[in-house]
Amino acid sequence: MSQQFEEYRPSKTLWFWSVVGAMVLTIIVGFTAGGWTLAGTAAEMAKTSAIKARAELAANLCVQKFITASDASQNLAKLKETSSYQRDGFITDGGWVKFAGIKKDAPGAADLCAEKLVALDAIPMSTVSEDQTKG
Known part of the structure; x- marks a missing residue:
């Protein structure tokens, strides 16, 4: 089993979709649980706080x-x-x-x-x- 793992070489397509999936997952987690906001939302929050x-x-x-x-x-x-x-x-x-x-x-x-x-x-x-x- 470990020998098969060592010999495995993923294709460029698999690498590409793995990177895309990781980026999408990072964005989803960042905006939902990570507290990220867009510039417009941040500006609106700042305006509301000032008021x-x-x-x-x-x-x-x-x-x-x-x-x-x-x-x-x-x-x-x-x-x-x-x-x-x-x-x-x-x-x-x-x-x-x-x-x-x-x-x-x-x-x-x-x-x-x-x-x-x-x-x-x-x-x-x-x-x-x-x-x-x-x-």
Whole structure:
């Protein structure tokens, strides 16, 4: 048996189709399990990530603006009383997602801001160090 294996000489056709099969198998495994993507898909993923990151940043700033307002506790109570599908409108109407120098609101920022605020039990107390109150 080993002698037959040593004497075996594959044809050029067999070599060609073996290489083609290995290439196809590599491509299939690479795109399905290997995490490969095409340039267009990668660009779309990058665009989506940038939009989500912008919305997350705007939502965090919105939460900060909301909780530092003088009537934050009353607004939080009103927000929690508002139905879930109207909360983004409450945030937008309140102006908490508006930022100086930015004309368009970040898509999804009002929803994220409302979600984060509704998750709060109460408005957190700001911590001011004694050095700031003395000077």
